[in-house]
Amino acid sequence: MLRALAEARAGPFYSLWIHLGYAVHRQSPKIEFRIHQVFPSDGAYLVLYVSAIRQDQMDVHWSLTLAVSGESIKISAHVEVETDSGHDEVFERCAVVHSATDAVQAIERFAAAVCAERHWFDPSA
Numbered sequence: 001m002l003r004a005l006a007e008a009r010a011g012p013f014y015s016l017w018i019h020l021g022y023a024v025h026r027q028s029p030k031i032e033f034r035i036h037q038v039f040p041s042d043g044a045y046l047v048l049y050v051s052a053i054r055q056d057q058m059d060v061h062w063s064l065t066l067a068v069s070g071e072s073i074k075i076s077a078h079v080e081v082e083t084d085s086g087h088d089e090v091f092e093r094c095a096v097v098h099s100a101t102d103a104v105q106a107i108e109r110f111a112a113a114v115c116a117e118r119h120w121f122d123p124s125a
Contacts, residue, residue: 001103004107005033005107012115012116013115023121030049030052032049038069041069048063049062052121061078063114075107076094076110077091077094
């Protein structure tokens with residue numbers, strides 16, 4: 001699963017980050033990978049994301065999250081766009097799996113799908 005996340009970062013997410021780097025004129029887009037512990041449980045989750053600020057000053061986030069808790073693995077992909085009232089989730093894919101093989105397949109599918117949602121960066125979208 002970690003290899004699949006590394007490949008998602010080196011593949012679709014890196015490609016998105018490069019694409020946004022050419023489109024952004026003021027602030028460079030961010031690409032990050034974070035690991036969080038879920039307190040007080042033994043669970044943890046990993047987040048891979050790219051974010052950039054559009055010309056209209058709204059922030060757009062593309063993310064892939066892998067959460068492990070007990071026997072289950074939840075993989076989700078989201079695009080969120082900042083609005084005056086907070087953040088709107090404009091794209092979501094989610095799956096709960098119980099094997100590493102299924103998790104890898106979901107990571108690959110969801111990374112490709114969420115990173116293809118580049119039109120949210122265009123304020124006229």
